[in-house]
Amino acid sequence: MNVVVDVHGCIQLLRSCGAAVGQQMHQLLLKSGHVPYSLPSSNTLLLMYARSPLHRRDAHRLFDEMSVKNCFSYNSLITAYFNSGEHHAALQLFRAMPERNVFSWNTVITSMVSTGDLDMARSLLVEMPVKGAVACNAVLHRYVRCGRVDEAFALLRTISLQCSGADASSPCNDPFVLATVVGACADRMKYDFGRQIHARMVVSKMELDTVLSCALVDMYCKCRDLDSARCVLNGLTQVDEFSLSALIHGYASCGQLHEAVQLFDKEENPSIVLWNSLISGCAFACCGDNAFALFIEEARRVFDMIGNKSVISWNSMVVGLSQNGHATEALVLFCKMHRIGLRLDKFAIASALSASSSICSISSGEQIFSVATVLGLQSDHAVAASLIDLYCKCGNLANGCKIFYEVDKPDEVLWNSMLIGYASNGYGHEALELLELMKSKGIKPSERTFIGVLSACCHSGFVEEGLTWFHQMQKDFNVSPSAEHYACVTNLLVRAGRLDEAVEFIENMPFKADAVSWTTVIGGCKAQGNEALMQKLAKKLTDMESTHPSLYVQLSSGLAAQGDWVKSAEMRSMMRERRITKNPDMTLHLHTCKKSDEAASMMSCSVSGSDR
Incomplete structure (x- = not known):
């Protein structure tokens, strides 16, 4: 019996069927003598085989048999190689292509980003003749995610030099690329750098979309330039709720509660996004004075006003309380979340573990981790990192190490948690050994890593090693030192008795030194009896007009220890004149310690209740 084969129909079906059925149809065509020799037909077959990991060899065989190939043919097999983990073969085939289109470059670059080979991805992007936004954003986004921000900026500058700024298709003018940066x-x-990018947008008359406007508002708020943030919002043709929520959060977190509430009240029916922004902004506001309690109180008031609270609202409140010295209240709120049956995610678990860490309550932390285990979140990196931090802060380094080494393929956050754990417990050698192991595993040190390294050197008295790492972090790892890095080095020098070097180091900072650095030096003067430097710092503090209470308290105490009761009294008087009050840290600490057992008890009841 003669069977009539519809070749065109078979080729159409191949585009939608799986490799197993497709292979049978291919064999049917071959047996009937209707060999699909045309390039479109061959490419359809090739794509079908390439999509299936089990038929990658068939794809390779068909590719070799094709007399004519185009970019589509090469791209299909390159994708197949990457999907099966044969990255070297994919790169070899890419290099062998007679000509490449944008899709070819995008495929290889985004695939190299996915494999974690950022250096190769960057090299290919620089080599790419016409830069595309897809490839650029993939590399830049991964740089940022990995904490290699300075390299992201350097890459953007390189691309800017290679592309024409007036070209609208340039990746430097793409909203998603710009939003990432x-x-x-x-x-x-x-x-x-952020202002320079914004200025370029203004000059080129770029219209801001939701993503880019929100990113700009957020950037200005985090850099505490609220006037510029407000200008961005006012310049929008239509204000979206995400940009508005970013500004509300910015006002609140920068201590301008009145402006935040005023902006919020202008909305007749505020969405849950706006509610969350106001709550988190108030909860995260750190004022350093008596206004602090007002912000926590306002955050709680707004939180209680919401009728149908989202998980984000609960999480924002838990995180805000935890990070602002109200750990017990954060744990009580977490218990309530669990008790009423809210879906607990990794962020809520990690925040509750951090709260347990801040009051050194291993019992409540372990019970929270048991909840995470029931929910299947025990292997999550954020949860594991918080648990490591808890054990290390409570001095149980052995359990912290146990958790770390049980995690499969720890990420940068976990490495940093363990490194800082070693450092805070005085194990400087072990911390530096862990750094070398981290580098050997291909994990590039970030800003947070070097906080741990410098802390390890500080706690262990490795002065020269600490100074060497401080200089190498920017030179060899492209990590720009932050205020926290400078504070670590200041502490390192002070502990070593090198007070004059510490003062010179602070005065040569590329930005204004914060209260932490000066307080450290004052403490060193007091411990070493350096009266001359103490007097000099007293004069400097008067000129600075600082509002940080610890500076005045330390200086007053140090002057009193030297017998200079007149200047000590002047410091106290200056505090009153400037309306600066001492934070009741010790009272708060004792209060939370007394309540930590209560929180642990509540956690126990909550966990037991969940087993019903």
Whole structure:
């Protein structure tokens, strides 16, 4: 019996069927003598085989048999190689292509990003003749995610030099690329670079979309330039709720509660996004004075006003309380979340573990981790990192190490948690050994890593090693030192008795030194009896007009220890004149310690209740 084969129909079916059925249809065509020799037909077959990991060899065989190939043919097999983990073969085939289109470049670059080979991805992107937004954003976004922000900025500058700024298709003018970089500026406080990018947008008359406008508002708020943030919002043709929520959060978190509430009240029916922004902004506001309690109180008031609270609202409140010295209240709120049956995610668990860590309550932390285990979140990296931090802060380094080494393929956050754990417990050698192991595993040190390294050197008295790492972090790892890094080095020098070097180091900072650095030096003067430097710092503090209470308290105490009761009294008087009050840290600490057992008890009841 003669069977009539519809070749065109078979080729159409091949586009939608799986490799197993497709292979049978291919064999049917071959047996009937209707060999699909045309390039479109061959490409359809090739794509069908390439999509299936089990038929990658068939794809390779068909590719070799094709007399004519085009970019589509090469791209299909390159994708197949990457999907099966044969990255070297994919790169070899890419290099062998007679000509490449944008899709070819995008495929290889985004695939290299996915494999974690950022250096190769960057090299290919620089080599790419016509830069595409897809490839650029993939590399830049991964740089930012990995904490390699300075390299992201350097890459953008390189691309800017290679592309024409007037070209609308240039990746430097793509909203998603710009939003990625502006977001990095916000996270790393790169204010000047962020302003330059914004200025380019204004000059080129670029219309801001939701993503880019929100990124700009967030960047200005995090860099505490609220006037510029408000200008961005006012310049929008239509204000979206995400940009508005970013500004509300910015006002509140920068201590301008009145402006935040005023902006919020202008909305007749505020969405849950706006409610969350006001709550989190108030909860995260750190004022350093008596206004602090007002912000926590306002955050709680707004939180209680919401009828149908989202998980984000609960999480924002838990995180805000935890990070602002109200750990017990954060744990009580977490218990309530669990008791009423709210869906607990990794962020809520990690925040509750951090709260347990801040009051050194291993019992409540372990019960929270048991909840995470029931929910299947025990292997999550954020949860594991918080548990490591808890054990290490409570001095149980052995359990912290146990958790760390049980995690499969720890990420940068976990490495940093363990490294800082070693450092805070005085194990400097072990911390530096862990750093070398981290580097050997291909994990590039970030800003947070070097906080741990410098702390380890500080706690263990490795002065020269600490100074060497401080200089190498920017030179060899492209990590710009932050205020926290400078504070670590200041502490390192003070502990070593090198007070004059510490003062010179602070005065040569590229930004204004914060209260932490000066307080450290004052403490060193007091411990070493350096009266001359103490007097000099007293004069400097008067000129600075600082509002940080610890500076005045330390200086007053130090002057009193030297017998200079007159100047000690002047410091106290200056505090009253400037309306600066001492934070009741010890009272708060004792209060939370007394209540930590209560929180642990509540956690126990909550966990037991969940087993019903």
